[in-house]
Amino acid sequence: MKKIYLVRHGQSTANAGGEVQPNAKIELTQLGHKQAEEAADWLLQTLGENINSICVSSYIRTQQTAQPLLNKLKQTPRVIEGLQEFDLIGFSCLQGTTFEQRMALTDAYWQSANPAVPNAEDAESFQQFYQRIPQVLEQFADFEPGNHVVYTHGYWISMLIWYLLGLPADETQDVAKFRQFELSIRAQNGEVFCLTLPSSELKGQYAPTITKVRHCANQNSDLSA
DSSP states (O other), rough: EEEEEEEOOOOOOOTTTTOOGGGGOOOOHHHHHHHHHHHHHHHHHTTTTOOOOOEOOOSHHHHHHHHHHHHTTTOOOEEOOSSOOOOSSSSHTTOOOOHHHHHHHHHHHHHOOOOOOTTTTTTOOOOHHHHHHHHHHHHHHTOOSSEEEEOOOOOHHHHHHHHHTTTTOOSSHHHHHHHHHHHHOOOTTTOOEEEEOOOOGGGOOOOEEEEEEOOOOTTTTTOOO
16 A cells, blocks of 8 residues: 655745745745644654655745655655646736736636636646646556655646546636635645555555544635635
8 A cells, every 4th residue: 555645845935925936946934834844743653754755846946845754754745747736827917917906817817717728828728737647646556565755836736626526627617617626625734634545556446535633723824715
């Protein structure tokens, strides 16, 4: 059996309403670094050193969040393609905007987006994002049995759950419904979900399951939630 501990990164400058940056280059705030340390402590208390691998997305904020655990275990992270956050708007549309303007653009996207069409040349479509989930699950399936820690993003965890529930990504109404869904379940910064994957011989008999195992309620560190 494989247990994938999905950790949402600590508070980023974007979560705190800071100056807009390309998605991949957004860094942690001072609070985010503190949350990263706390998440590492929780993982060590929960799993000890029984951690087979530590994985991150290609975005710097997950790599910064992973660093305390990497330092403690003296491991090198694996970057997983497809694990990065949903780039729904694109930096070309966001550059120079205020936080309030970014939130208005985001709200407009969720209300009326065509799921097959990217919002900008440097954005991705809702369907492209959706299709990344099974691609990453295939990579998880190749993990050896044991515990694996994967640092990822809020939208990504919500989309994983949406996908596992068999919910669609075909119509504009699916985009709007996903928004309502993800706001109700979105992982807080530093929260952890455990994705359990059956062993290869039991794959046809048991479906993956996912459960929140670390709660960080009422911290309100993501102003966009």
